Amino acid sequence: MSTAERSSVxxxxxxxxxxxxxxxxxxxxxxxxxxxxxxxxETLRKPETFVWVGLxxxxxxxxxxxQDEFGLHDLAIEDAQQAHQRTKIEAYGDALFIVxxxxxxxxxxxxxxxxxxxxxxxxxxxxxxxxxxxxxxARHACEKTxxxxxxxxxxxxxxxLDYIVDNLLPIVRxxxxxxxxxxxxxxxxxxxxxxxxxxYDMQRDLMTLRLAVSPMQDVxxxxxxxxxxxxxxxxRVYFRDVYDHVFRVNESIGAMxxxxxxxxxxxxxxxxxxxxxxxxxxAGWAAMLAAPTLITSWYGMNFTHMPELxxxxxxxxxxxxVASVVGVIYVALKRARWx
Numbered sequence: 001m002s003t004a005e006r007s008s009v010x011x012x013x014x015x016x017x018x019x020x021x022x023x024x025x026x027x028x029x030x031x032x033x034x035x036x037x038x039x040x041x042e043t044l045r046k047p048e049t050f051v052w053v054g055l056x057x058x059x060x061x062x063x064x065x066x067q068d069e070f071g072l073h074d075l076a077i078e079d080a081q082q083a084h085q086r087t088k089i090e091a092y093g094d095a096l097f098i099v100x101x102x103x104x105x106x107x108x109x110x111x112x113x114x115x116x117x118x119x120x121x122x123x124x125x126x127x128x129x130x131x132x133x134x135x136x137x138a139r140h141a142c143e144k145t146x147x148x149x150x151x152x153x154x155x156x157x158x159x160x161l162d163y164i165v166d167n168l169l170p171i172v173r174x175x176x177x178x179x180x181x182x183x184x185x186x187x188x189x190x191x192x193x194x195x196x197x198x199x200y201d202m203q204r205d206l207m208t209l210r211l212a213v214s215p216m217q218d219v220x221x222x223x224x225x226x227x228x229x230x231x232x233x234x235x236r237v238y239f240r241d242v243y244d245h246v247f248r249v250n251e252s253i254g255a256m257x258x259x260x261x262x263x264x265x266x267x268x269x270x271x272x273x274x275x276x277x278x279x280x281x282x283a284g285w286a287a288m289l290a291a292p293t294l295i296t297s298w299y300g301m302n303f304t305h306m307p308e309l310x311x312x313x314x315x316x317x318x319x320x321x322v323a324s325v326v327g328v329i330y331v332a333l334k335r336a337r338w339x
Contacts, residue, residue: 014037014058014059014061014062014065015059017056018055018056018057018058018059018062019037019053019054019055019058019062020054020055020056020128020134020135020136021034021052021053021054021136021139022034022035022036022037022040022051022052022053022054023035023051023052023053023139024043024049024050024051025049025050025051025052025149026048026049027048027049027050027150027152028146028150029143029145029146029147029148029149029150029151029155030146031143032049035051037053037062037065037066037069038065040053040066040069040070041069044069044122044123049122050121050122050123050124050152050153051122051123051124052123052124052125052139052153052156053066053123053124053125053126054125054126054128054134054135054136054139055125055126055127055128056127056128056134057083057128057129058080058127060081063077063080063081063127064077066118066125070118070120070123070125072092072095072118072125073092073093073095073097075090075092076090076092076097076116076118079097079099079116080116080118080127083114083116083129083130084114085099085114085116086099086215087099087100087101087212087215087216087219088215088219089218089219089222089223091227094120094121094229094230095118095119095120095121096117096118096119096120096227096230097116097117097118097119098116098117098119098157098219099114099115099116099117100114100115100117100161100164100216100219101113101114101212101213101215101216102114102115102128102130102131102132102133102164102167103131103167103168103171103209103212104131104132104133104167104171105170105171105174106131108178109201109205110171110205110206110208110209111130111131112130112131112208112209112212113128113129113130113131113132114128114129114130114132115127115128115129115132115160115164116129117157117160119153119154119157119230120153120230121152121153121229121230122152122153123153124153124156124157124160126160133163133167135159135160135163137163138156138159138160138162138163139156139159141159141163142155142156142159148235148238151232151234151235154230154231154232154235155235155238157223157231158235158238158239158242161220161239161242162238162241162242162245165216165242165245165246165249166245168209168213168249169245169248169249169252171209172206172249172252172253172256175202175205175206175256176256176259178202179199179202179256179259179260179263182195182198182199182263183263185267186199186263186266186267186270187266187267187270195267196264196267196268199260199263199264199267200264202260203257203260203261203264206253206256206257206260207257209253210250210253210254210257213246213249213250213253214250216246217243217246217247217250220239220242220243220246221243223239224236224239224240224243280338281338281339283338284329284333284338284339285339287329287333288326288329288330288333291322291325291326291329292322292325292326295318295321295322295325296318296322
């Protein structure tokens with residue numbers, strides 16, 4: 001097929017929803033225009049422009065198209081296709097490939113996702129998988145400060161990472177508020193299986209969240225210290241601010257996990273204490289019942305010669321003796337706080 005024939009072929013459109021945005025910007029940080037994926041190469045031929053592309057769970061064909069447009073590395077494209085990657089930062093020539101974990105609170109439980117970021121001197125590509133909010137608000141926030149966006153895609157990278165980290169804070173806050181509402185159940189005298197189960201689920205979710213957040217500190221630390229060709233000195237203070245936010249989130253998660261562990265232990269200790277108190281009361285009442293049972297059982301043996309069996313005052317005497325013994329046992333148990 002000739003070049004003229006290939007140019008006349010209408011490209012097959014990509015499925016709806018995969019391409020969230022594809023925007024070109026001027027060097028001064030002002031928005032140039034929305035462009036099509038097929039026009040990226042032509043846009044980058046213009047001097048002093050860069051492109052910001054946002055994708056959501058793209059298929060292989062779309063990723064391969066972006067690889068052709070931007071010259072992305074094969075291994076980075078392969079990782080973006082497989083989606084299930086650990087948090088990391090990889091350098092491929094003069095570009096970076098970053099993987100960060102995202103999280104959302106859905107019906108009281110944390111749902112996790114991933115964002116893969118292709119970052120070069122003239123492009124920023126975000127690929128979202130799983131539970132992740134759109135980065136359109138982050139892009140709009142960056143567009144409101146064109147003097148900073150004039151530094152290029154690096155400021156867009158800061159906006160995306162800051163948006164990801166800021167979305168983690170409400171999760172920890174929500175868990176802290178839920179723990180406060182569970183305090184009445186935690187200190188209840190009766191055992192509630194649902195309370196312990198919810199505390200365990202919260203602790204498990206926070207443990208998984210910490211495994212996702214902790215590696216982000218290393219990723220952002222590398223962005224602060226390394227790659228001067230991609231991140232100018234003027235923007236490093238912004239990445240340090242993101243690092244501080246990640247550190248705070250990580251510390252909050254650790255504190256919440258300790259609080260949940262303490263809550264579970266307190267709940268189980270109180271339940272055990274309550275059960276012991278019940279057992280003590282049952283044992284006390286059993287002891288008071290055992291005394292008259294023992295005494296009266298002697299007179300049920302039908303022996304011929306029993307002490308005072310034929311005396312008319314024997315019956316009331318036995319009643320008084322039994323009452324006295326039970327009374328002594330009751331007073332003793334009351335003083336021992338068994339009753």
